[in-house]
Amino acid sequence: ASEVMPGSMSSAMALDIDPGITSLAAELVVMGGAFGTAGRPGNVSPVAEANIYNDPHAADRVLTAPWPVRLVGLDVTTLCVMSGAYMAALRDRAPGIGGFLYDITRFYEGLYRSRDGIDGINAHDALAVARAIDPTLFTERRGPVRAVTEGIAIGQTIQRVEDIRYPPGPWDNLPAQSICLTADNERFLRLYADTLAAWDAGRG
Numbered sequence: 001a002s003e004v005m006p007g008s009m010s011s012a013m014a015l016d017i018d019p020g021i022t023s024l025a026a027e028l029v030v031m032g033g034a035f036g037t038a039g040r041p042g043n044v045s046p047v048a049e050a051n052i053y054n055d056p057h058a059a060d061r062v063l064t065a066p067w068p069v070r071l072v073g074l075d076v077t078t079l080c081v082m083s084g085a086y087m088a089a090l091r092d093r094a095p096g097i098g099g100f101l102y103d104i105t106r107f108y109e110g111l112y113r114s115r116d117g118i119d120g121i122n123a124h125d126a127l128a129v130a131r132a133i134d135p136t137l138f139t140e141r142r143g144p145v146r147a148v149t150e151g152i153a154i155g156q157t158i159q160r161v162e163d164i165r166y167p168p169g170p171w172d173n174l175p176a177q178s179i180c181l182t183a184d185n186e187r188f189l190r191l192y193a194d195t196l197a198a199w200d201a202g203r204g
Contacts, residue, residue: 033073048155094200
């Protein structure tokens with residue numbers, strides 16, 4: 001089964017307890033990283049995304065372990081906006097869960113409006129869950145990924161693109177992981193609303 005990791009990768013401790021755990025996970029879907037593919041820099045430094053920055057050593061351990069990792073980073077999450085109108089429509093369509101989500105995102109939406117000039121919120125963690133449900137929503141690029149663990153770029157995620165040759169370096173003999181380059185935002189927003197509406201209707 002797919003395992004979704006929406007926060008810092010402190011679960012890297014599991015690798016110390018049982019390195020064989022890597023054979024039990026079909027894939028890890030991580031909400032984290034910023035690769036600059038869409039011109040998007042980091043959100044806690046010019047190069048680092050928060051979930052990686054908060055525990056870069058754990059991130060590097062998870063990313064270089066021999067299991068499949070799919071990174072859903074700021075490159076795609078910041079381009080997907082759940083607008084105020086979308087959230088209001090979700091509230092009306094699924095009054096239970098939709099109403100709850102509408103209420104608890106008022107502060108979050110205000111933060112985006114004042115800080116980034118966005119009418120709505122970015123769907124960071126929800127996009128990671130969507131990657132586990134329907135990989136066809138995304139285009140991806142493969143290659144070993146490292147997290148910078150010290151210095152001015154601490155927390156930066158760097159991928160060595162799989163089909164480009166480089167001199168020997170710290171990406172050698174590491175598993176190729178996948179980073180998301182684009183997402184079909186229209187299909188994702190439809191999937192999100194349909195899923196929550198179905199769940200809300202089932203509660204009645």
